[in-house]
Amino acid sequence: MSYLVPRDKKDDNAPSQSQEAEDDPVFDQTPVKVACPHCRVQIITFIEHESSWVTLAVCIVLFLVLNWAAICIVPLVYPLFKDVVHHCPRCLRVLATRSRVMLPKISDEVMSFRVGSCACVLARKYVFALLAMTSLIGGIHWVRRGGAPATGIDxxxxxxxxxxxxxxxxxxxxxxxxxxxxxxxxxxxxxxxxxxxxxxxxxxxxxxxxxxxxxxxxxxxxxxxxxxxxxxxxxxxxxxxxxxxxxxxxxxxxxxxxxxxxxxxxxxxxxxxxxxxxxxxxxxxxxxxxxxxxxxxxxxxxxxx
CATH class of the missing domain: 2.40.50.140 (Nucleic acid-binding proteins)
Structure with missing residues (x-):
């Protein structure tokens, strides 16, 4: 048998769903509403984008591969690999830092690859099939390249x-x-x-x-x-x-x-x-x-x- 509990009989100390959501905020690429652990005030974070070792590594690899042509590519790629830093607007302290590059785990059935605001979602079996096909084509190309006659300066x-x-x-x-x-x-x-x-x-x-x-x-x-x-x-x-x-x-x-x-x-x-x-x-x-x-x-x- 079920019955309704009067509003005045409810436990006022029980946390509501909104309170639980605020207690466990998800810091991502947009500002979030959260209680600042430093100044104990309900605030909406403001975000900044800062470079990290991932940003610098990607730029160095582009310069090594593309040489001077990377000058045209780096200004477009550089902002995508910056980290998102959440600040408290009251005390200006850093609350969280999140990378804009997200790689999936092997255990995930659905894998999500994200760089900045661009994301690609694939089933795990399709990711493995794509990796296997790429490895096969790359291996064949490497073998043929090793047996091919030298050209150019070689x-x-x-x-x-x-x-x-x-x-x-x-x-x-x-x-x-x-x-x-x-x-x-x-x-x-x-x-x-x-x-x-x-x-x-x-x-x-x-x-x-x-x-x-x-x-x-x-x-x-x-x-x-x-x-x-x-x-x-x-x-x-x-x-x-x-x-x-x-x-x-x-x-x-x-x-x-x-x-x-x-x-x-x-x-x-x-x-x-x-x-x-x-x-x-x-x-x-x-x-x-x-x-x-x-x-x-x-x-x-x-x-x-």
Whole structure:
């Protein structure tokens, strides 16, 4: 048998549902109503976003992977990985700190991945299936990559130096020739210049250091301005040649002696022809900085070994 309890007979000391909710607040990305444990006043928290080690780690990884292109990505990603800090508006003390990145537990039947205000909810079986498929595809790609023939700078081989001048290359494969007859450029490059080693002289435009990170690698690059330069219709900002080279202590030491705008002699093998005014790609084997002019006004020109 059931009966109704009069309102005056109820236990006034029993906590109501609203009181229980206030006693156990959930601090998340929005302000919450809570009793401040410091000043003992019912308040609504105000929030601030502060960077943490997760924020800095994500930015460092982006710079290592994307290099200077990360400058465009980091300003968008940086706020998403900041922590949410709840403050009391009365005493200004920190009540709670919550990360905006939430990863699920393996025991959860429904897994929720959240970064900032973006969330993805998937069943556990689908998450495991996606991980297994990604691992399988990545493993196949890694095996095929290991057995694939080398390309680019890895496939470059230093051969005997041939007597081909920069002016000859500019005539057959330069920007103007490419605009007039790109088929002729392709044929002439493959027949006369591809995989041929030359000794030329140029002026240093800039140097970009390479990196290696989790299987992703970028060789060292030297951008060179040649004389005469490629005639480009737009304002000249690009170099004529880009010389890639692997880690070589002696070669790195030589390139550090060359200042921006200074001339130097180099031995390199032609790999690819630049398209639409882009720098032509070569593999660098040796470089000798040009000595400054002597007291009699003659410039010394050391021979390349």
């Amino acid at each position: 496939a470059a081989v230093q051969s005997e130096v041939v007597d081909l001048r920069w002016e000859d290359f500019l005539k057959d494969c330069g920007y103007k020739t490419y605009l007039g007859n790109p088929i002729h450029v392709t044929v002439a490059f493959n027949e006369k210049f591809k995989n041929k080693t030359m000794q030329w002289q140029g002026k240093l435009h800039r140097v970009e250091e390479g990196f290696s990170f989790f299987g992703f690698s970028q060789p060292n690059a030297v951008f060179v301005d040649m004389d005469p330069p490629q005639p480009l219709p737009m304002k000249r900002e690009s170099a004529d040649l880009v010389l890639f080279y692997k880690e070589n202590a002696e070669l790195i030491s030589k390139m550090r002696k060359v200042k921006r705008g200074h001339k130097f002699d180099f031995t390199a093998t032609m790999l690819e022809v630049g398209r639409r005014g882009q720098p032509h790609v070569m593999a660098l084997w040796d470089a000798v900085p040009r000595l400054s002019e002597s007291s009699d006004g003659n410039a010394s020109q050391p021979a390349i070994r």
